[in-house]
Amino acid sequence: MTVKDCSRNHHHHRKRLYCHPLATLLGFIVLALFLVLVIIYLILRPTKPRFILQDAAVSAFNLSAANLLTTSLQVTLSSRNPNERIGIYYDKLEVYASYHSQQITPRTVLPSSYQGHKDTTVWSLNLNGNSVPLAPYLAVALKQERLTGTVLIKMRVEGRIRWKVSTFISGKYHLHVNCPAYVNFGSKSNGLAMGPAINYQLIMNCHVDT
Known part of the structure; x- marks a missing residue:
């Protein structure tokens, strides 16, 4: 070597x-x-926020003969942060209404916000869908439900949240919220159209996934 x-x-x-x-x-x-x-x-032990659908005013929920659904809702949603030491940043939350598996209103974007410890945030918003094509099998189901007088509409919230502990801020986590609303329209003769606006004090707990 x-x-x-x-x-x-x-x-x-x-x-x-x-x-x-x-x-x-x-x-x-x-x-x-x-x-x-x-x-x-x-x-x-960070706990996910708790959402409640407080009320809904239904001014239109009409299905045309061509299976086009027109929806007009005014809803009030609240969210509470149950954590004592953790704050929550809400990033670009989007709210829309759905009937069974189909979205029936465009997404409404809520402003980004911060929620402190044990704080509650309330949003009031309008959800309007004009002549949205409904899948044929859903149109049949809707007509049957309207004849019975009760229709299940779901308010959905999707977006991202971040946790804040002192000066530490976590990465973004997906948020999915599902708020069921059993709306009683009363007995209808044709199951297609409804009359004047009806306001419901619902106080329905929502299912939250993060």
Whole structure:
């Protein structure tokens, strides 16, 4: 082995000696950060927000002979942050109404907001859908429900939230809210159209997924 080869091997050996402690230190740092996050989660136990559909004013819910549905709703939604030490950022929440599996109103975007500890936020908004084509099987189901007088409409909220603990702000988490509203239209002769606006004090708890 030449002197040059020995020098190269010695340099490679020293490089390996330096890399091992650095990799070990980096592993300890990552593990420590992970343990800190786990401890914070176990101590704070972040709880998802609670949504309530407070009321809904239905001024139009009419199905044409061509299976085109016109909907006009005014709804009041509230959200409460149940956490004592965690704030919630709401990023670009979108609200719309659906009938069974189909969206029947365009999405209404709520302004971004921050919700402090134990705070409650209330939104009042209009959901309007004009001549939305309804799937044939849903049109049949809607006519049958209207004849019985009660129709299930769901208010859905979709968006993203972030958790805030002191100065720490988490990444974004998806938020899905489903608020069922059993609306009683009364007995109808044709199951297609409704009369004047009807206001319902619902106070319906919503299902929340994050």
